[in-house]
Amino acid sequence: MSDQLSDAPRARDAERTRxxxxxxxxxxxxxxxxxGARVDEIAARTRTTKRMIYYYFGGKxxxxxxxxxxxxxxxxxxxxxxxVAGLAPVDxxxxxxxxTYDHHVQHSEFIRLVMIENIHRGEFLxxxxxxxxxxxxxxxxxxxxxxxxxxxxxxxGDIEAFDVHMLISSYCVFQVANQHTFGHLFDRDILAEPTxxxxxxxxxxxxxxxxxxx
Amino acid sequence: MSDQLSDAPRARDAERTRxxxxxxxxxxxxxxxxxGARVDEIAARTRTTKRMIYYYFGGKxxxxxxxxxxxxxxxxxxxxxxxVAGLAPVDxxxxxxxxTYDHHVQHSEFIRLVMIENIHRGEFLxxxxxxxxxxxxxxxxxxxxxxxxxxxxxxxGDIEAFDVHMLISSYCVFQVANQHTFGHLFDRDILAEPTxxxxxxxxxxxxxxxxxxx
Amino acid sequence: MSDQLSDAPRARDAERTRxxxxxxxxxxxxxxxxxGARVDEIAARTRTTKRMIYYYFGGKxxxxxxxxxxxxxxxxxxxxxxxVAGLAPVDxxxxxxxxTYDHHVQHSEFIRLVMIENIHRGEFLxxxxxxxxxxxxxxxxxxxxxxxxxxxxxxxGDIEAFDVHMLISSYCVFQVANQHTFGHLFDRDILAEPTxxxxxxxxxxxxxxxxxxx
Amino acid sequence: MSDQLSDAPRARDAERTRxxxxxxxxxxxxxxxxxGARVDEIAARTRTTKRMIYYYFGGKxxxxxxxxxxxxxxxxxxxxxxxVAGLAPVDxxxxxxxxTYDHHVQHSEFIRLVMIENIHRGEFLxxxxxxxxxxxxxxxxxxxxxxxxxxxxxxxGDIEAFDVHMLISSYCVFQVANQHTFGHLFDRDILAEPTxxxxxxxxxxxxxxxxxxx
DNA sequence: GATGAATGAGTGTTCATTCAT
DNA sequence: AATGAATGAACACTCATTCAT
Numbered sequence: 041m042s043d044q045l046s047d048a049p050r051a052r053d054a055e056r057t058r059x060x061x062x063x064x065x066x067x068x069x070x071x072x073x074x075x076g077a078r079v080d081e082i083a084a085r086t087r088t089t090k091r092m093i094y095y096y097f098g099g100k101x102x103x104x105x106x107x108x109x110x111x112x113x114x115x116x117x118x119x120x121x122x123x124v125a126g127l128a129p130v131d132x133x134x135x136x137x138x139x140t141y142d143h144h145v146q147h148s149e150f151i152r153l154v155m156i157e158n159i160h161r162g163e164f165l166x167x168x169x170x171x172x173x174x175x176x177x178x179x180x181x182x183x184x185x186x187x188x189x190x191x192x193x194x195x196x197g198d199i200e201a202f203d204v205h206m207l208i209s210s211y212c213v214f215q216v217a218n219q220h221t222f223g224h225l226f227d228r229d230i231l232a233e234p235t236x237x238x239x240x241x242x243x244x245x246x247x248x249x250x251x252x253x254x
Numbered sequence: 255m256s257d258q259l260s261d262a263p264r265a266r267d268a269e270r271t272r273x274x275x276x277x278x279x280x281x282x283x284x285x286x287x288x289x290g291a292r293v294d295e296i297a298a299r300t301r302t303t304k305r306m307i308y309y310y311f312g313g314k315x316x317x318x319x320x321x322x323x324x325x326x327x328x329x330x331x332x333x334x335x336x337x338v339a340g341l342a343p344v345d346x347x348x349x350x351x352x353x354t355y356d357h358h359v360q361h362s363e364f365i366r367l368v369m370i371e372n373i374h375r376g377e378f379l380x381x382x383x384x385x386x387x388x389x390x391x392x393x394x395x396x397x398x399x400x401x402x403x404x405x406x407x408x409x410x411g412d413i414e415a416f417d418v419h420m421l422i423s424s425y426c427v428f429q430v431a432n433q434h435t436f437g438h439l440f441d442r443d444i445l446a447e448p449t450x451x452x453x454x455x456x457x458x459x460x461x462x463x464x465x466x467x468x
Numbered sequence: 469m470s471d472q473l474s475d476a477p478r479a480r481d482a483e484r485t486r487x488x489x490x491x492x493x494x495x496x497x498x499x500x501x502x503x504g505a506r507v508d509e510i511a512a513r514t515r516t517t518k519r520m521i522y523y524y525f526g527g528k529x530x531x532x533x534x535x536x537x538x539x540x541x542x543x544x545x546x547x548x549x550x551x552v553a554g555l556a557p558v559d560x561x562x563x564x565x566x567x568t569y570d571h572h573v574q575h576s577e578f579i580r581l582v583m584i585e586n587i588h589r590g591e592f593l594x595x596x597x598x599x600x601x602x603x604x605x606x607x608x609x610x611x612x613x614x615x616x617x618x619x620x621x622x623x624x625g626d627i628e629a630f631d632v633h634m635l636i637s638s639y640c641v642f643q644v645a646n647q648h649t650f651g652h653l654f655d656r657d658i659l660a661e662p663t664x665x666x667x668x669x670x671x672x673x674x675x676x677x678x679x680x681x682x
Numbered sequence: 683m684s685d686q687l688s689d690a691p692r693a694r695d696a697e698r699t700r701x702x703x704x705x706x707x708x709x710x711x712x713x714x715x716x717x718g719a720r721v722d723e724i725a726a727r728t729r730t731t732k733r734m735i736y737y738y739f740g741g742k743x744x745x746x747x748x749x750x751x752x753x754x755x756x757x758x759x760x761x762x763x764x765x766v767a768g769l770a771p772v773d774x775x776x777x778x779x780x781x782t783y784d785h786h787v788q789h790s791e792f793i794r795l796v797m798i799e800n801i802h803r804g805e806f807l808x809x810x811x812x813x814x815x816x817x818x819x820x821x822x823x824x825x826x827x828x829x830x831x832x833x834x835x836x837x838x839g840d841i842e843a844f845d846v847h848m849l850i851s852s853y854c855v856f857q858v859a860n861q862h863t864f865g866h867l868f869d870r871d872i873l874a875e876p877t878x879x880x881x882x883x884x885x886x887x888x889x890x891x892x893x894x895x896x
Numbered sequence: 897g898a899t900g901a902a903t904g905a906g907t908g909t910t911c912a913t914t915c916a917t
Numbered sequence: 918a919a920t921g922a923a924t925g926a927a928c929a930c931t932c933a934t935t936c937a938t
Contacts, residue, residue: 054918073373075290079912090912091920100912154435155369159287162434176439202440203456207425213432214424220376221368222423225390226416242417246464253463268901293929304930305903314929482897501801503718507933518933519899528933582863583797587715590862604867630868631884635853641860642852648804649796650851653818654844670845677895678888696922721908732908733924742908 057088058096066107070152074104074160101164108157109168111150118143119177129189133251134244136182137208141240144212145231151216179205186251195251204247211243271302272310279307280321284366288318288374315378322371323382325364332357333391343403347465348458350396351422355454358426359445365430393419400465409465418461425457485516486524493521494535498580502532502588529592536585537596539578546571547605557617561679562672564610565636569668572640573659579644607633614679623679632675639671699730700738707735708749712794716746716802743806750799751810753792760785761819771831775893776886778824779850783882786854787873793858821847828893837893846889853885 064085068077079100083090097103122139124132144151157165165171182201189195214222215230223230230239278299282291293314297304311317336353338346358365371379379385396415403409428436429444437444444453492513496505507528511518525531550567552560572579585593593599610629617623642650643658651658658667706727710719721742725732739745764781766774786793799807807813824843831837856864857872865872872881 057918073287073289075287078910080910089920091914092918094913095919152373154432155373158432158434159366159369159373160434162438165435165438172439172441199456203452206428206436206444206453207456207460209436210428210432211421211424213428214420217431218368218372218424218427220372220374221379222420224376224379225386227386230420238417239420242413242421245467246421246460249464249467250460253459253467271901292927294927303903306901308930309902485897501715501717503715506931508931517899519935520897522934523898580801582860583801586860586862587794587797587801588862590866593863593866599867600869627884631880634856634864634872634881635884635888637864638856638860639849639852641856642848645859646796646800646852646855648800648802649807650848652804652807653814655814658848666845667848670841670849673895674849674888674892678891681887681891681895699922720906722906731924733910734922736909737923 054096057086057092060086061088061093061096061103062107062110065103066111066149066153069104069107069156070149073156074100074164077104105164105167108153108164109171111153112165112168112171113174115147115150116174116177119181122178122181124181124185129185129192129194130248130252132185133182133189133195133204134248136178136185137244137247138240140178140208140212141215141243144216145236148216151213154213155217176205189251196254199251204251207250208243208247211246215239271300271306274300275302275307275310275317276321276324279317280325280363280367283318283321283370284363287370288314288378291318293317319378319381322367322378323385325367326379326382326385327388329361329364330388330391333395336392336395338395338399343399343406343408344462344466346399347396347403347409347418348462350392350399351458351461352454354392354422354426355429355457358430359450362430365427368427369431390419403465410467413465418465421464422457422461425460429453482524485514485520488514489516489521489524489531490535490538493531494539494577494581497532497535497584498577501584502528502592505532533592533595536581536592537599539581540593540596540599541602543575543578544602544605547609550606550609552609552613557613557620557622558676558680560613561610561617561623561632562676564606564613565672565675566668568606568636568640569643569671572644573664576644579641582641583645604633617679624682627679632679635678636671636675639674643667696738699728699734702728703730703735703738703745704749704752707745708753708791708795711746711749711798712791715798716742716806719746721745747806747809750795750806751813753795754807754810754813755816757789757792758816758819761823764820764823766823766827771827771834771836772890772894774827775824775831775837775846776890778820778827779886779889780882782820782850782854783857783885786858787878790858793855796855797859818847831893838895841893846893849892850885850889853888857881 061082065077065082068082068085071077077100079090079093082103083093086092093100093103097106122136124135127135179201182204186195186199186201186204190197215236219230228235230236275296279291279296282296282299285291291314293304293307296317297307300306307314307317311320336350338349341349393415396418400409400413400415400418404411429450433444442449444450489510493505493510496510496513499505505528507518507521510531511521514520521528521531525534550564552563555563607629610632614623614627614629614632618625643664647658656663658664703724707719707724710724710727713719719742721732721735724745725735728734735742735745739748764778766777769777821843824846828837828841828843828846832839857878861872870877872878
């Protein structure tokens with residue numbers, strides 16, 4: 041009768057149920073979008089019932105928002121862990137470009153959630169009040185590098201962290217977000233070798249040459 | 255019997271009905287995605303009835319595929335009209351970058367359709383057999399420029415049209431595709447001034463400096 | 469432009485179209501019933517269009533009624549061709565029983581139409597005014613045999629042609645009409661050997677023993 | 683908590699809803715066939731909504747299958763209640779023939795379901811895995827009688843329970859199944875007097891004379 | 897004698913959500 | 918903390934039929 045698979049105390053089942061719902065919902069929303077997702081399916085892939093989604097989150101929309109918030113929090117934490125303190129500014133830029141490439145490819149579920157949220161014109165993201173409190177660690181890191189670069193003359197003075205971030209982001213997001221249409225039109229898997237490695241190296245090259253151009 | 259060139263001859267209602275359905279469907283699918291789109295709503299915005307969607311296209315999916323095909327055809331035609339014959343290779347690259355930026359911003363409906371199709375992992379695009387026959391005029395044009403550039407020494411020899419195309423595309427697509435999440439996080443409308451003009455010029459700069467490096 | 473497959477004069481195309489529609493409609497109605505039949509499907513299996521069904525018959529119901537009438541006419545004609553004049557009464561009964569068995573098995577399409585019509589409680593059959601004019605040749609033949617049998621003492625005096633006809637019909641109709649449920653429950657194909665031959669012979673035996681019992 | 687035996691306890695609404703849907707569905711399917719039946723109409727004749735058909739059965743087809751299964755179960759149970767232990771073999775055969783006649787006439791809804799299922803070539807019946815487990819009580823009973831009859835010499839040795847069952851079934855089914863077409867052609871109601879009584883008695887006579895013929 | 901275009905009413909099914917305990 | 922039963926509105930799709938030539 042008691043849960044045979046778990047050693048978690050009863051008092052923590054609630055938290056576990058919540059987390060399980062979020063885990064499954066993340067997968068499902070990322071897989072088929074907000075409109076395409078079915079509350080029934082999310083529940084079915086869980087140990088609990090559909091009723092719990094309403095019990096814990098209030099509804100499909102709130103569940104989606106919770107998924108979105110958790111996803112962004114995770115990404116911000118990962119950005120905060122980036123450390124390029126020991127590298128020369130241009131090498132640091134190249135390192136960040138390539139690390140960002142890797143990170144995007146490895147976290148396609150998040151990229152898909154962002155795509156989906158953009159399809160919905162950011163209407164759900166806008167409801168997450170605490171999001172901006174998380175800051176933008178990736179941009180802060182870039183700002184530090186640019187400052188060092190400007191100081192030692194290795195980086196041109198007219199570019200901002202926002203610019204670099206958008207350049208890197210756009211390229212990396214594209215690899216994941218548009219892999220299917222772009223890949224189909226060019227008849228190749230752009231995330232498979234040799235295309236992937238070439239694309240990854242190219243980004244570092246693009247950022248480095250542009251940032252150091254006078 | 256009836257005038258085939260006149261504006262609304264009875265005998266040509268079929269073509270007009272078909273086109274109207276495609277027009278409205280393009281709007282609706284781009285607006286709310288495939289799953290979010292409602293056949294009823296598409297029909298309601300039309301002079302005909304829902305029944306005609308099934309009469310002419312067979313169903314929601316086939317209508318969506320028809321929308322997708324027409325959208326890609328239109329884009330390919332626009333690409334074919336690009337003329338940079340009179341420009342020096344590097345100027346031509348910069349011109350194409352900026353023209354592509356403008357084109358993406360002006361055709362956000364198409365960008366949204368591409369996003370949506372990627373959310374569906376390109377499963378519908380793959381069903382359009384005639385798509386590849388259209389070629390990739392944008393890439394062909396880039397290839398011509400790169401050849402001229404390599405010949406006159408203004409462009410480095412290790413980059414390909416595919417690379418340039420992906421760099422430009424990723425940046426331009428991002429402006430439209432991720433405008434809502436990115437814009438929200440940076441608390442600005444990235445397609446409005448002054449951000450837009452800066453981003454546009456920056457892309458030309460990125461491409462030019464990278465393509466002409468060493 | 470002209471019909472390449474036919475040598476029929478233009479003036480007979482109408483009759484041919486009508487007959488083709490009836491042929492296909494017979495198949496489809498017998499196959500899936502009146503409610504299950506689709507006007508579109510009937511037309512699609514024809515050289516003409518759906519519109520012709522309305523042109524020639526007026527609608528689905530009238531087409532079905534026409535199918536039913538033609539089917540009954542065909543059966544009555546076949547019944548009229550039965551000849552047992554040279555046989556002794558009891559042999560004639562046995563011959564008719566077995567011939568009826570064969571005829572039913574060979575004309576399952578007709579049996580199915582009759583089943584379908586009974587599902588509809590004969591509401592369509594009742595609309596065919598000319599049906600009764602065709603008479604009931606099978607019953608007339610049976611009546612003749614019974615008269616001969618009564619006269620020579622080989623057949624009991626208290627049975628009527630109607631009784632014999634219903635006994636034979638019920639048994640033969642059942643073989644075709646209930647073959648699927650009955651066959652499934654007994655895990656055998658009742659129209660395949662050895663069950664079929666045994667059933668056929670048994671019917672003659674049943675009729676003969678019963679008709680000759682004193 | 684709630685009284686499980688009371689007439690309509692809340693906690694047992696599920697079973698009641700299910701049964702009510704089955705009751706109404708049996709009527710409707712028997713009335714107009716599978717294709718002719720409307721899910722909307724079935725629901726409308728119920729205290730619940732159309733949605734419950736999908737909640738409890740999954741769809742129109744599964745509801746039909748459930749109706750079919752319940753109908754066959756009911757018939758098998760009725761067959762099991764037949765008791766002819768005290769009768770001499772030939773009297774028992776006659777009793778079974780006449781009881782079967784009565785039963786068929788009284789359960790025309792079941793006969794119609796069987797007709798409908800045969801129109802569909804038994805495709806739904808075949809999906810009911812548990813059907814064969816119910817056995818064939820009617821045939822078992824006949825087998826017992828035939829054994830007794832063979833033992834005391836009152837019944838011929840070359841006939842099997844299957845043969846007798848098919849003879850009786852075909853005749854009884856026909857009375858109900860073909861009443862409309864047959865009745866119309868002979869301009870009489872074959873289930874009304876005096877035809878009905880005559881037909882009923884005749885069946886017993888047919889079976890008895892045939893089974894005892896040497 | 898023939899036809900492509902069009903249609904209103906319905907057809908089985910699914911949706912996110914709430915009720916009652 | 919949890920749940921099985923229930924639901925109305927909507928959903929993609931289909932039907933036999935008619936219009937306009």
